[in-house]
Amino acid sequence: MLDKNGIAKRIAKEVKDGYYVNLGIGIPTLVANFVRDDIEVEFQSENGVLGMGPFPFEGEEDADIINAGKQTITTLPGASFFDSATSFAMIRGQHVDLTILGAMEVSEQGDIANWKIPGKMVKGMGGAMDLVASAENIIVAMMHTNRAGASKLLKSCSLPLTGVGCVKTIVTNMAVLEVTPKGFQLLERAPGVSVEAIQAATEGTLIVDGDIPEMQL
Numbered sequence: 416m417l418d419k420n421g422i423a424k425r426i427a428k429e430v431k432d433g434y435y436v437n438l439g440i441g442i443p444t445l446v447a448n449f450v451r452d453d454i455e456v457e458f459q460s461e462n463g464v465l466g467m468g469p470f471p472f473e474g475e476e477d478a479d480i481i482n483a484g485k486q487t488i489t490t491l492p493g494a495s496f497f498d499s500a501t502s503f504a505m506i507r508g509q510h511v512d513l514t515i516l517g518a519m520e521v522s523e524q525g526d527i528a529n530w531k532i533p534g535k536m537v538k539g540m541g542g543a544m545d546l547v548a549s550a551e552n553i554i555v556a557m558m559h560t561n562r563a564g565a566s567k568l569l570k571s572c573s574l575p576l577t578g579v580g581c582v583k584t585i586v587t588n589m590a591v592l593e594v595t596p597k598g599f600q601l602l603e604r605a606p607g608v609s610v611e612a613i614q615a616a617t618e619g620t621l622i623v624d625g626d627i628p629e630m631q632l
Contacts, residue, residue: 417588417605417630422556424449424632426586429554430456434512435505437461437546440484441517442556444470459511461542463502465554466494483542484618485596506542507549514550516543518557518582520572523584523619527555528574547578559587559616566618568592568599589613591630598622603630 417425423445430436430446432454432496438444458467460482467482468489473588476487490581520528530543547553560566569583585592590613591603598620604613605626616620 416608419588420445420448421605421632422516422586422588425630426554426556427451428631429584430454432456435459435465435510436513436515437506437511437550438467438482439516439543439546439556440482440515442519443515444482444484444486446556447516453517454455454547455623459500459502459505460488461499461506461546462597463497463499464490464494464532465486465497466491466506468494501528503542503545509549509551512552515555516544516546516553518567519561520567520574521555521557521582521585521594522569522572523594523598524571525580526572526574527553527577530577531575533575544563547581550581553582553584555585556580557585557587559613561591566616568616568619570620589616592621595622600624601627603628605630606632 419442421444427446427449430450437459447467450456457465459465462483468491471489479545480488482488491626518527518529543556546595589605593600593602600622606629610623610627
């Protein structure tokens with residue numbers, strides 16, 4: 416089973432040369448640490464940064480350079496800073512090739528809930544709704560189950576939705592799945608995780624065709 420870094424490392428394999436990529440809060444921010452050195456990728460953060468690099472080493476942080484999750488980041492040569500209006504013009508104008516988001520729930524129809532839990536304080540929806548409404552290629556990075564052991568891959572989301580029918584691919588600590596009209600198509604399983612364990616942890620419809628390979632990290 417993967418940890419958060421393992422999930423990010425697997426998602427990094429989906430990042431292609433020349434991509435502009437938006438990284439959401441949480442696990443997605445780790446993806447920048449694992450992108451291949453032989454490709455050029457521009458990471459965008461909705462708070463107004465284009466050209467994010469890996470996280471800084473301890474002692475080298477600059478408190479003025481942060482991502483949308485208020486974590487300190489590094490920037491690559493040629494990086495730029497701009498206001499939120501410009502940032503969201505990039506997002507709404509569909510100039511981002513890949514969006515990587517965290518989620519609390521995803522339904523088998525590709526609906527995503529990742530901004531609010533009723534009864535708990537929320538600072539705002541951030542840019543999540545703009546991202547899912549504008550992006551054509553969305554990968555969700557998440558744990559397969561919540562802390563209570565209940566599935567986060569559901570027939571229908573129980574939490575307020577961020578977007579409807581927008582998620583294409585999901586990478587969890589247990590599996591890689593594609594959202595299809597018939598449900599979650601199992602593509603890969605994490606090292607040491609059985610198909611049966613994935614089925615037991617998935618509430619929504621899980622489609623298993625043939626032998627499912629282990630992830631190559």
